[in-house]
Amino acid sequence: MKSVTLEVNGKKVTKTIEDHLLLSSFIREQLNLTGTHVGCDTSQCGACVVHVDGKSVKSCTLLAADIDGSAVTTIEGLSTNGELHPMQAAFKKHHGLQCGFCTPGMIMSSVDLLNNNKNPSDAEIREWLEGNICRCTGYQNIVAAVKEAAQNS
Amino acid sequence: MKSFNYHSASTVAEATGLASKASAYLSGGMTMIPSMKMRLASYKDVIDVKKIKQLHGIKVSSKSVTIGAATKHAEVAQSKEIKKAIPALCTLAGKIGDAQVRNRGTLGGSIANNDPTACYPSACLALNAIIHTSERKIEAAKFFTGMFETALKKGELIVAVEFSIPEKSSYVKFPNPASRYAMVGVFVAKHKAGVQVAVTGAKAGIYREKAIEQALDKNFSEKALDNIIIDSSDLNSDIHASADYRASLIISSAKQAVAHCK
Numbered sequence A: 001m002k003s004v005t006l007e008v009n010g011k012k013v014t015k016t017i018e019d020h021l022l023l024s025s026f027i028r029e030q031l032n033l034t035g036t037h038v039g040c041d042t043s044q045c046g047a048c049v050v051h052v053d054g055k056s057v058k059s060c061t062l063l064a065a066d067i068d069g070s071a072v073t074t075i076e077g078l079s080t081n082g083e084l085h086p087m088q089a090a091f092k093k094h095h096g097l098q099c100g101f102c103t104p105g106m107i108m109s110s111v112d113l114l115n116n117n118k119n120p121s122d123a124e125i126r127e128w129l130e131g132n133i134c135r136c137t138g139y140q141n142i143v144a145a146v147k148e149a150a151q152n153s
Numbered sequence B: 001m002k003s004f005n006y007h008s009a010s011t012v013a014e015a016t017g018l019a020s021k022a023s024a025y026l027s028g029g030m031t032m033i034p035s036m037k038m039r040l041a042s043y044k045d046v047i048d049v050k051k052i053k054q055l056h057g058i059k060v061s062s063k064s065v066t067i068g069a070a071t072k073h074a075e076v077a078q079s080k081e082i083k084k085a086i087p088a089l090c091t092l093a094g095k096i097g098d099a100q101v102r103n104r105g106t107l108g109g110s111i112a113n114n115d116p117t118a119c120y121p122s123a124c125l126a127l128n129a130i131i132h133t134s135e136r137k138i139e140a141a142k143f144f145t146g147m148f149e150t151a152l153k154k155g156e157l158i159v160a161v162e163f164s165i166p167e168k169s170s171y172v173k174f175p176n177p178a179s180r181y182a183m184v185g186v187f188v189a190k191h192k193a194g195v196q197v198a199v200t201g202a203k204a205g206i207y208r209e210k211a212i213e214q215a216l217d218k219n220f221s222e223k224a225l226d227n228i229i230i231d232s233s234d235l236n237s238d239i240h241a242s243a244d245y246r247a248s249l250i251i252s253s254a255k256q257a258v259a260h261c262k
């Protein structure tokens, strides 16, 4: 067992956890933040993407113990005072989601894209989102949403 | 995943001191965590090496580029210093997996794993890399010994990889559309002493394609490869590509690599 302290969505949490606990399980089962989804559990689909110290990572392929002391942002931490984050608002406006399963990961990954590249082309958006799979295949609208969010932020 | 004890080492000596028959080093975890989850592997002790300072940093000299083993693919892809010296390394790192894999996966983990479809081993072979470990220096040609096998001894830790700077080089990958690993990847490097061409994804392990090297030594152009025929008898054949298709991909990827060499 290990004592791990993380700052999750701005709040400090300290928990004693098993050494092999995955970050995705820590977020969902210990903190009850179930917006982070687990799709494939094999590092392929990107439904579990969160930010660790500002960078997008697959939380199903990361030990919680490995990132002791880090800051984590999940989909729940994006909005401010009940206002949707510009990326969330753009996904809503463009119907960038159908069933919504892939959406938290898509949004967390797209926010990281704009942190790296303020004005990505369609091709750059598609390339960046290679690690996010949408089973409803709503890619066209997802790309449109990311483009609009880039213009609005 | 079976339980284990997680340790975070802060020095090379601490990491190697913790190593045993039942331990493994953890770097980006992008291969190790999935294989532990699938129960293909289990360990008593998992020794995280990412916080060891010596495993970080990029050094460029007139002859070589030395990259710390725990350097992430995203860091190599974005490094201005590497881009000046060996731009092909940045291209290669920037096309590994996806953005999230590149934000965690590392050079040391990639070459220690020696996946027969991985990208970095081809750069090591074509750029005469020297693998610096906790015990010795190993030439790339002697490091990759077989499918998922290397010359590393139990507990030996990769500290850095030193790539020699060629006149020009290029890496072209034909990615498997699902996994993004190389269905075929070709690294072409033109050194003063001759051309070196390493191929990944096509056989049970990384290898140098001598027929292409000889043709490019005589005439460094795409045209020089027009009449080369790759023997497909020992190339991989699977649901993704037949051996003949892979043979054809090796030539077309090598041509593209020659065209984009810088």
Ligand SMILES: Cc1cc2nc3c(=O)[nH]c(=O)nc-3n(C[C@H](O)[C@H](O)[C@H](O)COP(=O)(O)OP(=O)(O)OC[C@H]3O[C@@H](n4cnc5c(N)ncnc54)[C@H](O)[C@@H]3O)c2cc1C
Pocket: A043, A044, B024, B025, B026, B027, B028, B029, B030, B031, B032, B033, B049, B069, B070, B095, B096, B097, B098, B101, B104, B105, B106, B107, B108, B109, B110, B112, B113, B117, B118, B119, B120, B152, B156, B157, B158, B159, B179, B180, B181, B182
């Ligand atoms: C979805 C996905 C797509 C991918 N696509 C590609 C691709 O297109 N091309 C490609 O090349 N790779 C690809 N990869 C693999 C990726 O490059 C990983 O980074 C790499 O396999 C392992 O690096 P790691 O740092 O994550 O190592 P880990 O998973 O932490 O370790 C891998 C192995 O190396 C050992 N090890 C780690 N560090 C050291 C060290 N310093 N010294 C000695 N042994 C060490 C570990 O004990 C373990 O056995 C992909 C991975 C995923 C999940």
Ligand code: FES
Pocket: A037, A038, A039, A040, A041, A042, A043, A044, A045, A046, A047, A048, A049, A058, A059, A060, A061
């Ligand atoms: S659940 Fe993590 S990548 Fe699919």
Ligand code: FES
Pocket: A096, A097, A098, A099, A100, A101, A102, A103, A133, A134, A135, A136, A137, A138
């Ligand atoms: S909206 Fe259903 S998986 Fe993407």
